[in-house]
Amino acid sequence: MKQRRVLVVEDEPTIAESVGARLRAEGYEVELAGDGPSAVDAARRRPPDAIVLDVMLPGFDGLEVCRRVQADRPVPVLMLTARDSETDHLVGLGVGADDYLTKPFSMRVLCARVQALLRRVDRAAQTSDEILSVGELAINRAQRRVTRSGAEVHLTPTEFDLLTRLAERPRAVLRREQLLEEVWGWANGSGTRTVDSHVKALRRKLGPGLIRTVHGVGYALEPAP
CATH class of the missing domain: 3.40.50.2300 (Response regulator)
Incomplete structure (x- = not known):
């Protein structure tokens, strides 16, 4: 290797x-x-x-x-x-x-x-070429590109991985500790502020109303009806 x-x-x-x-x-x-x-x-x-x-x-x-x-x-x-x-x-x-x-x-x-x-x-x-479509969002895993209503949104690699994980289970609340382990690879549950900071950065780029905070628990991607 x-x-x-x-x-x-x-x-x-x-x-x-x-x-x-x-x-x-x-x-x-x-x-x-x-x-x-x-x-x-x-x-x-x-x-x-x-x-x-x-x-x-x-x-x-x-x-x-x-x-x-x-x-x-x-x-x-x-x-x-x-x-x-x-x-x-x-x-x-x-x-x-x-x-x-x-x-x-x-x-x-x-x-x-x-x-x-x-x-x-x-x-x-190693990800598939599947395109995740959640409301106005389209997430191309192979190309690692995200669009909202057809306009491209430029994300960092970590922001992309975080958004993809939320989009895989739309409306489901994912715990901060779960996101830390699945996106960052941190198994000890420390560093939840890292998740919060990345979610804020995602909201700035994607616009308000897409990611819901469940206080004391975690976050959920909420596509518009």
């Missing part, structure tokens, strides 16, 4: 080397970049399978790196942020990040998140 490449973008050398060493120990090929321009150049020169990306970088920040990389080619991105702000997370999701970790973080958790991102990519490559 081909060795997976991970691009680690972090301007603090101690953190960058620690993350790189741990990922190499897990069997990944790792390249390091310390600023925005070199990160974009590295991603274009040798396209990675995943990116671990700090938000605060010299040159230009991680959000701009994410925009430029995703414009060239979709790639799963785990964003590192120093602040546990919902606004920061939503902005990161809006430019194409798939997941985020708040500093300080556990290396074990970081490796698990990278592994989960890559598992989702593998799973997506």
